[in-house]
Amino acid sequence: MNRGETGLAGVMGWPVAHSKSPRLHGFWLQQLNVDGAYLSLPVSPEKLLDKVAGLPALGFRGVNLTIPHKEAVMPLCENLDETARRIGAVNTIVVEEDGALQGINTDAFGFIENLRQNSSWTAAAGAAVLLGAGGAARAVAVALSDAGVRDLRIVNRTSERVQTLIGSTAIKNASFVSWDERHQALDGAALVVNATSLGMQGNPSLDLNLDALPTTAVVNDIVYAPLQTPLLAAATARSNPVVDGLGMLLYQAVPSFEAWFGVRPDVTKELREFVLA
Numbered sequence: 001m002n003r004g005e006t007g008l009a010g011v012m013g014w015p016v017a018h019s020k021s022p023r024l025h026g027f028w029l030q031q032l033n034v035d036g037a038y039l040s041l042p043v044s045p046e047k048l049l050d051k052v053a054g055l056p057a058l059g060f061r062g063v064n065l066t067i068p069h070k071e072a073v074m075p076l077c078e079n080l081d082e083t084a085r086r087i088g089a090v091n092t093i094v095v096e097e098d099g100a101l102q103g104i105n106t107d108a109f110g111f112i113e114n115l116r117q118n119s120s121w122t123a124a125a126g127a128a129v130l131l132g133a134g135g136a137a138r139a140v141a142v143a144l145s146d147a148g149v150r151d152l153r154i155v156n157r158t159s160e161r162v163q164t165l166i167g168s169t170a171i172k173n174a175s176f177v178s179w180d181e182r183h184q185a186l187d188g189a190a191l192v193v194n195a196t197s198l199g200m201q202g203n204p205s206l207d208l209n210l211d212a213l214p215t216t217a218v219v220n221d222i223v224y225a226p227l228q229t230p231l232l233a234a235a236t237a238r239s240n241p242v243v244d245g246l247g248m249l250l251y252q253a254v255p256s257f258e259a260w261f262g263v264r265p266d267v268t269k270e271l272r273e274f275v276l277a
């Protein structure tokens with residue numbers, strides 16, 4: 001296989017112009033003086049198979065996958081790591097030396113690393129409330145379960161999605177809470193995570209009454225556009241520690257960059273500012 005001197009990687013999505021990944025990986029390539037390039041790769045669903053299959057021949061080290069390819073790419077990978085299998089999505093392909101495609105998922109790592117680096121949260125602190133059961137919530141649920149959370153309360157509008165999530169990720173100690181009971185579910189919790197799309201630019205706000213939540217509980221919104229969501233503003237107003245969603249995006253990129261380019265990059269204040277600018 002021809003893997004040229006210059007390491008090639010990129011992000012496949014449809015559309016992909018909005019992705020912050022080229023800026024993020026581009027920052028590290030320059031900062032760490034790596035001979036590499038990270039490209040924005042618009043790939044329509046019909047072309048996914050051909051484009052992914054062509055990666056080894058083109059000398060790519062790998063790619064990130066974003067909407068709508070994270071699930072569809074799974075059968076195209078020769079090897080899938082256990083986390084990707086449980087989450088049911090691949091966000092990173094690594095082209096191995098022999099040209100085989102390895103599918104991994106770094107979103108669970110990104111979520112938990114962001115939480116740990118930006119708060120004093122520990123799994124032993126108590127119950128965690130997760131709002132949402134979509135793609136991102138699956139990664140959060142796996143991360144919290146693997147971190148040792150004993151009481152994971154998953155709140156979602158559609159109950160079937162939570163049952164599927166719990167069954168297919170094989171997470172333990174999780175229970176379903178109906179959408180109507182979300183306010184009371186906060187009682188005694190040590191962590192609240194919003195993994196719904198509510199609060200995101202162009203979407204309605206998340207309607208969540210924080211009265212039952214201890215003021216020591218960490219509130220994490222994985223929505224990062226806007227950075228300060230109405231949920232984080234309400235939590236800050238009552239002195240709860242808060243963690244925003246941009247860090248998850250930055251940390252999920254660390255293992256991918258390392259796998260492709262052989263150097264482990266750091267998430268720094270400068271990187272955050274560069275990606276936001």
Ligand code: NAP
Pocket residue numbers: 131132133134135136137156157158161195196197198200222223224245246248249250252
């Ligand atoms: P998704 O698969 O479409 O899931 C959306 C979730 O939001 C579902 O649980 C859905 O509930 C819920 N929801 C949507 N509208 C609702 C409403 N009106 N009332 C109640 N619940 C509602 O989306 P996703 O990919 O998981 O992404 C979710 C959010 O996470 C997005 O804002 C995305 O930007 C963000 N995200 C952030 C990162 C990061 O790195 N920080 C990474 C990935 C995603 P139902 O199941 O009932 O439909």
